Amino acid sequence: xxxxxxxxxxxxxxxxxxxxEAYGFEIAAAVESGPExxxxxxxxxxxxxxxxxxxxPSFTDEGLQCALAARRETxxxxxxxxSQHVEQLYARELLADGSGGVGYLLKDRVxxxxxxxxxxRRVAAGGTAMDPQVISxxxxxxxxxxxxxxxxxxxxxVIELMAQGRSNAAIAAQLQVTERAxxxxxxxxxxxxxxxxxxxxxxxxxxxxxxxxRGDPGRV
Amino acid sequence: xxVSNALLAAARGLWLxxxxxxxxxxxxxxxxxxxxxxxxxIGLFTTPVMLAGVRAYAALxxxxxxxxxxxxxxxxxxALPARRPGLAGQVEYCTALLKxxxxxxxxxxxPVDAVxxxxxxxxxxxxxxxxxxxxxxxxxxxxxxxxxxxAQWYAFIPVTDQFTANLAAGLGCALxxxxxxxxxxxxxxxxxxxxxxxxxxxxxxxxxxxxxxxxRLTETRHDxxxxxxxxxxxxxxxxxxxxxARLVAMGMSLGAIEALIESxxxxxxxxxxxxxxxxxxxxxxxxxxxxxxxxxxxxxxGLGDALRAxxxxxxxxxxxxxxxxxRAAEPVETAAxxxxxxxxxxxxxxxxxxxxxxxxxxxxxxLRIAVTDDGRGGAVVPGGQGGPGxxxxxxxxxxxxIERRLGTLDGVxxxxxxxxxxxxxxxEIPCALR
Numbered sequence: 302x303x304x305x306x307x308x309x310x311x312x313x314x315x316x317x318x319x320x321x322e323a324y325g326f327e328i329a330a331a332v333e334s335g336p337e338x339x340x341x342x343x344x345x346x347x348x349x350x351x352x353x354x355x356x357x358p359s360f361t362d363e364g365l366q367c368a369l370a371a372r373r374e375t376x377x378x379x380x381x382x383x384s385q386h387v388e389q390l391y392a393r394e395l396l397a398d399g400s401g402g403v404g405y406l407l408k409d410r411v412x413x414x415x416x417x418x419x420x421x422r423r424v425a426a427g428g429t430a431m432d433p434q435v436i437s438x439x440x441x442x443x444x445x446x447x448x449x450x451x452x453x454x455x456x457x458x459v460i461e462l463m464a465q466g467r468s469n470a471a472i473a474a475q476l477q478v479t480e481r482a483x484x485x486x487x488x489x490x491x492x493x494x495x496x497x498x499x500x501x502x503x504x505x506x507x508x509x510x511x512x513x514x515r516g517d518p519g520r521v
Numbered sequence: 522x523x524v525s526n527a528l529l530a531a532a533r534g535l536w537l538x539x540x541x542x543x544x545x546x547x548x549x550x551x552x553x554x555x556x557x558x559x560x561x562x563i564g565l566f567t568t569p570v571m572l573a574g575v576r577a578y579a580a581l582x583x584x585x586x587x588x589x590x591x592x593x594x595x596x597x598x599x600a601l602p603a604r605r606p607g608l609a610g611q612v613e614y615c616t617a618l619l620k621x622x623x624x625x626x627x628x629x630x631x632p633v634d635a636v637x638x639x640x641x642x643x644x645x646x647x648x649x650x651x652x653x654x655x656x657x658x659x660x661x662x663x664x665x666x667x668x669x670x671x672a673q674w675y676a677f678i679p680v681t682d683q684f685t686a687n688l689a690a691g692l693g694c695a696l697x698x699x700x701x702x703x704x705x706x707x708x709x710x711x712x713x714x715x716x717x718x719x720x721x722x723x724x725x726x727x728x729x730x731x732x733x734x735x736x737r738l739t740e741t742r743h744d745x746x747x748x749x750x751x752x753x754x755x756x757x758x759x760x761x762x763x764x765x766a767r768l769v770a771m772g773m774s775l776g777a778i779e780a781l782i783e784s785x786x787x788x789x790x791x792x793x794x795x796x797x798x799x800x801x802x803x804x805x806x807x808x809x810x811x812x813x814x815x816x817x818x819x820x821x822x823g824l825g826d827a828l829r830a831x832x833x834x835x836x837x838x839x840x841x842x843x844x845x846x847x848r849a850a851e852p853v854e855t856a857a858x859x860x861x862x863x864x865x866x867x868x869x870x871x872x873x874x875x876x877x878x879x880x881x882x883x884x885x886x887x888l889r890i891a892v893t894d895d896g897r898g899g900a901v902v903p904g905g906q907g908g909p910g911x912x913x914x915x916x917x918x919x920x921x922x923i924e925r926r927l928g929t930l931d932g933v934x935x936x937x938x939x940x941x942x943x944x945x946x947x948x949e950i951p952c953a954l955r
Contacts, residue, residue, distance in 0.1 A: 354821070355817075355821065360820075361820065361821040361822065362821040362822060384817075385808060385811075385817065386808055386811070386812065386817045386818075388817075388818055388830045388833070389830065389833040389834065390818065390826060390829055390830040390833055391830075393833075408804075409800075409801050409804050409805075412797050412800065412801060413797075438833075438834060441836065442833075442836060
């Protein structure tokens, strides 16, 4: 699997290259600025891009802007955005086109190499990987809503993991239940929130994220 | 009514003219003599006395202007130094008096008042007095005057026979009617003339304005220095108790792991996991600290998106409406961001609001921010527009803190929060967008 990596700090870039190579990824390019990233994405057509939000020369959200621009050019281009801080605002922009293949994680998540690599693979396969912090913020905002209030504690755990982009198998492993039990929980959740059922894992996750991020139908 | 008012004005004018001319000339002469005597040293003692007299006289005129013609004449004098005993004190006091431009304007006013002022003040009375004089002439007094070969002019009429004397009486009536209409305006004109010199001159006004500005700047500079010192102390404490302590702990754990890695790999593994958790904690603390110093979204996107991101992080729904054609200077953006953050936190904590509206726009060189909530109201800025030393200056509670922080940028804060709500907090910061 070919990866384009954009990170301006040498130590982190070097560490990420080594980590990804150790897990069998092929580093197509490891760049350190916005313009280089845009060029690499256009020319190398990687399977997935791992991008730091803040990049030179402007040191603003240049990495995010490059990623969004590249995804407008090539819809569905898998991009995993890394940042020192997570903002719902940015998550919303990444998810806006509704085509999946996006990830948005805190840089600390790299510490758990297994989970991080799993997230990269998921994004490359067209799935999503949202940072638990983004999801918990979204959930806490929706806490007082009536449909959300009807979820059982276990269903809340499931929706939290699902919104992060985990597959049923991964959720089952994490909660130490069977995959079938998870499937039952998810269909209950969809019923309670009034979302159309879907067999496609990715579309299902996007529907949940869109629901969580939407305005407040329960209150209007 | 009109006639009696006019007569009163004429009488006052007469009094002003007679008393005024005499006093003005007397005071002017004495003061000038006293000033000349300063060369000999005597003036040092007499001048303050004379000037006190001049000021008292001018003060009387200011009061009359207010009472008789509704003409307000503000006080122009500088604050005088405390009078120290001895010759040095006398010299100092006298110098301060003579350095005040208002003193010289007072002295200029004396001759102007004696001449032009008295003329204006005398005019209404004169117009009225023509009336009885005209009738006295018409009743026959013209005869002895003409017989004595006296040429008697009544205004512009040469009185030589009964007919012209009658004309004079007619003219007297006309002048009296005219006086009824012009007496009060003329008196007012007299006071307006006095105001030209007795009110603070342009230089004094400018001086006062500057003095006020200096006071304000001194105050806000104190706030800024105090604020940034407190901020640095907070950052130091947070780093010391947070990330720094965690790094020390991690270093110690790593030492332990090094010792255990061969003898007890199981425990070493557990320690590694704990250390990793520690490092994640340290990062979280640093992240929060950074957000408190300068929020990353503000650096990356500017005020509009930073406020949108802030709104998304609030528990209650916040409707954000930002209209900014560019970016404000960084200190303005930061101050505005933290001010809004504080107001939103307040609203979330105390107001019980279910909805908040945040409106940000830039017009006429002002960044204007309004935060409105539908909560229960009753919010106050403790101490109001408190200066340094006021209770607000000391307690530094939420809104007062914002007020001080905005003050360093010449910004202002206003709170409207009737009991029962809604609460509206508006902020204005002068700035240009680029």
